[in-house]
Amino acid sequence: MRPYELTLAAAAAAIAARELSPVELTASVLERVAEVEPHLNAYVEVRAEAARRAAGQAERDLAAGRARGPLHGVPFALKDLIDVKGQPTSASSRVRDGHVAPADSTVAARLAAAGAVRLGKAHTHEFAYGLTTPQTRNAWSADRVAGGSSGGSAVAVAAGAALFSIGTDTGGSVRVPAALNGVVGLKPTYGLVPTRGVTSLSWSLDHVGPLTRTVQDAALVLPALTGDAHLPYEEGDLTGLRVGVPATYYFDRVTPDVEAAVRAAVERLRELGADLVDVRIPMTRYVQAVQWGLMVPEASANHERTLRTTPELYGADVRALLEAGELFHAGDYLRAQRARTLMRQEWARLLEEVDVIAAPAVPLTAARAGQQSVRWPDGTAESVPDAYVRLSAPANITGLPALTLPVGRDGAGLPLGMQLIGRPRGEATLLRAGQAYERTRPDTGALAPAPVAAPV
Numbered sequence: 001m002r003p004y005e006l007t008l009a010a011a012a013a014a015i016a017a018r019e020l021s022p023v024e025l026t027a028s029v030l031e032r033v034a035e036v037e038p039h040l041n042a043y044v045e046v047r048a049e050a051a052r053r054a055a056g057q058a059e060r061d062l063a064a065g066r067a068r069g070p071l072h073g074v075p076f077a078l079k080d081l082i083d084v085k086g087q088p089t090s091a092s093s094r095v096r097d098g099h100v101a102p103a104d105s106t107v108a109a110r111l112a113a114a115g116a117v118r119l120g121k122a123h124t125h126e127f128a129y130g131l132t133t134p135q136t137r138n139a140w141s142a143d144r145v146a147g148g149s150s151g152g153s154a155v156a157v158a159a160g161a162a163l164f165s166i167g168t169d170t171g172g173s174v175r176v177p178a179a180l181n182g183v184v185g186l187k188p189t190y191g192l193v194p195t196r197g198v199t200s201l202s203w204s205l206d207h208v209g210p211l212t213r214t215v216q217d218a219a220l221v222l223p224a225l226t227g228d229a230h231l232p233y234e235e236g237d238l239t240g241l242r243v244g245v246p247a248t249y250y251f252d253r254v255t256p257d258v259e260a261a262v263r264a265a266v267e268r269l270r271e272l273g274a275d276l277v278d279v280r281i282p283m284t285r286y287v288q289a290v291q292w293g294l295m296v297p298e299a300s301a302n303h304e305r306t307l308r309t310t311p312e313l314y315g316a317d318v319r320a321l322l323e324a325g326e327l328f329h330a331g332d333y334l335r336a337q338r339a340r341t342l343m344r345q346e347w348a349r350l351l352e353e354v355d356v357i358a359a360p361a362v363p364l365t366a367a368r369a370g371q372q373s374v375r376w377p378d379g380t381a382e383s384v385p386d387a388y389v390r391l392s393a394p395a396n397i398t399g400l401p402a403l404t405l406p407v408g409r410d411g412a413g414l415p416l417g418m419q420l421i422g423r424p425r426g427e428a429t430l431l432r433a434g435q436a437y438e439r440t441r442p443d444t445g446a447l448a449p450a451p452v453a454a455p456v
Contacts, residue, residue: 070220157181171393174186205298279354307319418437
């Protein structure tokens with residue numbers, strides 16, 4: 001096995017045992033980047049020499065007895081919304097041409113303190129305002145979307161071009177690309193990971209979280225992001241864990257492959273000791289209106305100045321959304337905030353009955369590049385972005401932690417994902433359930449196959 005094929009946990013163990021050096025690991029990952037990047041375009045920029053220098057320093061620190069934990073010497077990718085002092089934060093937009101970050105974001109500073117080796121910045125859908133990341137190709141099929149907005153972050157991990165990555169999630173932007181590329185994505189509780197120095201899409205919905213190959217890996221990254229090295233983490237079987245299985249909403253308008261894979265995974269949780277409880281998801285008719293009613297005006301407020309001075313620099317899809325946001329009335333925004341408060345209260349009551357909720361992460365696998373909509377058997381049509389955000393939005397609106405993990409592949413070989421949603425600051429329970437499940441799968445941590453050129 002080549003070093004880039006190792007999971008984060010395996011690499012960390014090998015580094016700690018002096019069986020693998022950070023220099024060797026980083027060199028292997030950079031070779032993999034050079035191999036796959038022409039096909040996938042996950043990165044805005046790779047800073048290979050800086051990464052090699054950081055790996056060398058990590059190795060010298062280890063030799064001197066200054067080990068900094070499981071991320072020490074491990075190469076990672078950072079979504080290009082997250083500031084690194086003296087480097088561009090392009091947000092994958094022409095609007096940011098010439099931008100240089102004046103200071104490190106909290107997240108970048110904490111990862112540096114943990115000894116992680118930053119490879120470069122990963123692509124995002126422009127300003128994180130989209131669910132496809134059109135400039136990046138899916139790691140499993142080049143003619144499919146990567147998902148967004150953390151598409152570059154997910155693809156880099158899925159392809160072995162980073163051992164972990166950091167993304168942001170406002171309406172599913174960590175979990176959607178994680179599910180579509182067969183990796184793990186964790187959206188922590190709102191506010192648990194600081195967003196200082198992270199370009200905001202919608203300040204009341206934005207979260208920062210890790211993308212990894214395994215749940216075990218996510219559990220290693222989260223303490224570094226929170227700054228709490230003693231973040232509680234539970235292991236073991238699932239005896240007594242109450243898993244809510246939605247009778248409404250989450251299994252409505254999903255493909256048969258998605259439903260079958262998630263229900264099989266839920267049954268696996270039962271076999272591991274969990275008690276399954278049928279639940280009804282509250283206030284489902286308001287989810288879409290509340291998500292867009294909060295996100296659209298907040299995003300437009302963030303971009304008010306540049307939208308007026310340089311509108312031509314935005315992509316057409318993002319510009320249209322930003323201009324639409326300027327038409328929102330204050331009363332509409334306040335009604336969305338009020339509905340969010342009621343939704344939080346109802347979800348809190350629901351999570352008194354169960355410990356976690358298990359549901360599909362996305363209603364369909366990765367759409368074909370350029371596909372605009374999906375038609376469901378009941379005759380309804382839905383835009384691809386609306387379909388992807390539909391199952392992710394409740395956890396953003398309520399601020400609840402949510403973990404997405406792979407649960408198989410469809411007939412075309414495309415990844416399928418399950419989502420676990422928990423109580424505020426209930427990440428330990430989500431990680432326990434997710435890791436117990438992934439230990440039962442022979443393909444846990446699998447890399448995507450070697451990429452080929454996209455069809456012309």
